[in-house]
Amino acid sequence: MxxxxxxxxxxxxxxxxxxxxxxxxxxxxxxxxxLTRRAGRQDADDLLSEVWLRAFKGRANRQSSDVLPxxxxxxxxxxxxxxxxxxxPTTHTELSGAFDPWPDADTRLDAAAQRDSxxxxxxxxxxxxxxxxxxxxxxxxxxxxxxxxxxLPQGTARSRLHRALTTLREEGTANPPVLTCxxxxxx
Amino acid sequence: xxxxxxxEQLGRVEPADxxxxxxxxxxxxxxxxxxxxxxxxxxSERSTVLTRxxxxxGLAGRSASGAVARPRRGRRxxxxxxxxxxxxxxxxxxLDPLPDRPPSxxxxxxxxxxxxxxxxxxxxxxxxxQYYYQANIExxxxxxxxxxxxxxxSYLNPNTHENWVARDxxxxxxxxxxxxxxxxxxxxxxxxxAAGSPQNECSMTSPLLPLTSDAAILALPTDPTELGxxxxxxxxxxxxxxxxxxxxxxxxTTSPNQNSPACSINGQFDVVNNLLxxxxxxxxxxxxxxxxxxQLPGVELIGTRTDAxxxxxxxxxxxxxxxxxxxxxxxxxxLETQSLALVENTLxxxxxxxxxxxxxxxxxxxxxxxxxxx
Numbered sequence: 001m002x003x004x005x006x007x008x009x010x011x012x013x014x015x016x017x018x019x020x021x022x023x024x025x026x027x028x029x030x031x032x033x034x035l036t037r038r039a040g041r042q043d044a045d046d047l048l049s050e051v052w053l054r055a056f057k058g059r060a061n062r063q064s065s066d067v068l069p070x071x072x073x074x075x076x077x078x079x080x081x082x083x084x085x086x087x088x089p090t091t092h093t094e095l096s097g098a099f100d101p102w103p104d105a106d107t108r109l110d111a112a113a114q115r116d117s118x119x120x121x122x123x124x125x126x127x128x129x130x131x132x133x134x135x136x137x138x139x140x141x142x143x144x145x146x147x148x149x150x151x152l153p154q155g156t157a158r159s160r161l162h163r164a165l166t167t168l169r170e171e172g173t174a175n176p177p178v179l180t181c182x183x184x185x186x187x
Numbered sequence: 188x189x190x191x192x193x194x195e196q197l198g199r200v201e202p203a204d205x206x207x208x209x210x211x212x213x214x215x216x217x218x219x220x221x222x223x224x225x226x227x228x229x230x231s232e233r234s235t236v237l238t239r240x241x242x243x244x245g246l247a248g249r250s251a252s253g254a255v256a257r258p259r260r261g262r263r264x265x266x267x268x269x270x271x272x273x274x275x276x277x278x279x280x281x282l283d284p285l286p287d288r289p290p291s292x293x294x295x296x297x298x299x300x301x302x303x304x305x306x307x308x309x310x311x312x313x314x315x316x317q318y319y320y321q322a323n324i325e326x327x328x329x330x331x332x333x334x335x336x337x338x339x340x341s342y343l344n345p346n347t348h349e350n351w352v353a354r355d356x357x358x359x360x361x362x363x364x365x366x367x368x369x370x371x372x373x374x375x376x377x378x379x380x381a382a383g384s385p386q387n388e389c390s391m392t393s394p395l396l397p398l399t400s401d402a403a404i405l406a407l408p409t410d411p412t413e414l415g416x417x418x419x420x421x422x423x424x425x426x427x428x429x430x431x432x433x434x435x436x437x438x439x440t441t442s443p444n445q446n447s448p449a450c451s452i453n454g455q456f457d458v459v460n461n462l463l464x465x466x467x468x469x470x471x472x473x474x475x476x477x478x479x480x481x482q483l484p485g486v487e488l489i490g491t492r493t494d495a496x497x498x499x500x501x502x503x504x505x506x507x508x509x510x511x512x513x514x515x516x517x518x519x520x521x522l523e524t525q526s527l528a529l530v531e532n533t534l535x536x537x538x539x540x541x542x543x544x545x546x547x548x549x550x551x552x553x554x555x556x557x558x559x560x561x
Binding site for chain 1: 190191193195197198200202204207208210211212214215216218219222315351353359400556
């Protein structure tokens with residue numbers, strides 16, 4: 001539990017609503033990144049305010065003791081509503097919305113293939129397993145925090161994470177997602 | 188590289204645009220103020236609040252690569268959201284040529300101000316829900332190179348910064364745009380028009396921002412020698428945090444001399460100057476900080492100045508950095524900080540031009556966030 005978060009959240013609930021703005025500056029960028037990874041940058045820009053205004057309105061009813069998992073939980077609900085409105089399958093993971101992580105030209109050549117390969121493995125997971133996996137790998141949450149986000153018992157979150165990691169490793173090994181860039185001189 | 192590492196890489200995203208973050212902070216602030224005032228804003232009114240706040244900031248649809256997501260108060264509060272090519276300076280006044288006075292006169296003035304400040308009564312204690320309120324006038328000179336290659340143009344962009352600071356040092360600031368923004372000279376306006384009247388991003392402001400907490404400043408030692416040593420060692424940053432090792436000073440000396448302070452005189456002046464922009468810090472540490480400034484070599488007395496609120500004060504300057512403090516030595520009240528253009532300035536602003544100012548208004552106690560003094 002982050003004490004500064006708790007202090008600010010407590011103040012905002014008692015007698016100083018503006019303390020919530022400070023919470024925003026602490027976690028707004030992380031929530032934006034969460035949204036971007038799942039919905040792409042443009043939708044993330046549009047949805048960020050929705051998440052935080054919902055959080056502000058609902059701050060007195062916060063169940064989770066930790067602020068960040070609570071915020072991710074709200075962001076997840078906002079995304080679900082967004083996808084329903086868009087009639088978009090919620091199993092979709094918008095890897096194409098992510099920042100190109102390959103700075104070098106040769107590795108960039110393989111980026112699309114790698115993305116497809118990872119996307120294929122993610123598609124093999126259940127939505128529940130995928131949610132847990134991505135919250136751990138992308139948002140760097142602990143299984144306990146993931147449980148708070150998803151409203152699950154901690155043991156359930158841990159077992160889902162285990163299954164997801166096993167699938168990822170096994171499929172990744174059987175079908176290595178890293179493609180080597182052939183040397184034109186040797187081709 | 189295994190699949191998990193690849194997945195981590197695929198999760199990398201670019202940081203959020205500061206405009207996007209500022210708009211949400213703006214909307215949250217509006218809701219917080221409304222709630223503090225008991226007005227209440229329903230969720231259905233949300234889009235209205237957002238639209239209004241975006242319009243007020245003038246940021247809708249613009250990029251602002253030079254924006255500061257979380258600016259600090261006072262002289263360094265870089266509010267002018269301009270494109271990367273635009274150089275931001277601060278200030279408005281033109282000063283007389285600087286007289287050559289002995290540094291000891293400045294030290295004597297600062298020590299007089301320190302003594303006066305130490306005899307001032309402390310700020311009244313705040314009750315639950317109360318805030319210290321201070322309205323400061325900040326005027327910025329925004330210098331923009333013209334893409335036509337025909338030089339630079341200078342635009343003055345004033346704002347009022349209304350500060351609410353709680354007893355624990357946390358606070359918020361509301362920026363009220365001033366319609367008095369204008370080109371510095373008729374020649375600037377003429378050059379701008381001759382270049383086709385390009386969009387003037389210098390006029391953009393951001394009205395709703397959180398203040399960096401003053402909590403760290405309030406915890407600083409009040410002994411001038413102790414605090415002065417920490418600053419000279421480069422262990423106090425400009426929001427008052429004490430670091431375990433030197434590195435807080437952005438202008439470290441390069442001298443290998445062991446007797447030299449880790450933080451240059453300019454850097455020390457800069458840190459003290461920034462600490463003085465906190466209303467609660469001035470009340471607690473004003474005398475200490477004036478005393479520390481009096482010990483810095485090179486600080487000069489430059490005469491009497493009138494601030495943006497029409498108050499007369501005595502000005503002391505660190506000539507090597509162009510930083511000026513205008514204070515009332517009889518009360519120890521800091522009236523204004525200013526920044527002068529140095530001779531090295533290559534932006535078309537002449538040496539001695541005062542290019543930045545923050546004028547500090549009186550401090551009042553108000554009964555809620557967003558509430559104004561009666």
